[in-house]
């Protein structure tokens with residue numbers, strides 16, 4: 001077995017050459033500065049890469065990733081990223097993006113407690129234990145995991161909103177919007193879960209995370225939103241005979257039209 005990674009270095013040469021061929025000034029522009037509008041806080045899962053799922057080029061999204069996209073308010077790594085993104089890059093949007101089927105969240109719901117990882121996952125574990133009857137009432141294990149992935153995103157958005165870094169940005173009038181999203185690996189679609197927060201007032205008006213466990217928000221994908229918008233614009237009699245535009249493969253989507 002080779003001790004070097006020549007195949008990856010070879011792929012890098014191909015990639016850089018293709019980039020230059022399609023856009024001769026690409027790397028010159030990249031070398032000048034970065035001006036991302038977005039900070040992405042996502043899971044380390046190798047299948048959920050921000051630039052790919054957002055269809056953005058390098059330089060367009062600032063990224064922090066860790067297992068299960070958790071915001072520990074004592075984590076110097078994420079706090080440094082947050083401060084740099086807000087105060088130096090002046091990003092306008094912070095996206096906390098989890099994903100369905102997250103192995104980190106799955107472990108937090110299990111009984112293993114022997115690894116450092118279990119300390120990391122403790123916020124999810126604690127929320128699960130607090131509401132165990134509610135979560136366990138979801139009989140299907142996969143559905144329970146999905147639900148926990150959703151509530152975890154909501155919890156982390158709230159934690160971001162509670163940091164002094166974000167509070168100070170809002171206090172000085174800086175435009176900064178927080179978003180909670182979920183990525184569905186099985187169809188490649190992002191779901192908008194919320195909450196959407198742009199001020200301390202909006203944050204403080206939120207129902208508690210415990211209330212959200214009882215009354216969950218329904219994730220909405222861009223594709224579903226487009227479908228709802230399309231149907232909304234149609235007169236009622238135009239609905240007859242129309243095929244549902246929602247992807248049949250997406251088990252998470254429930255058509256608003258009931259078809």
Ligand SMILES: [Zn+2]
Nearest residue numbers: 043045102103
């Ligand atoms: Zn994950």
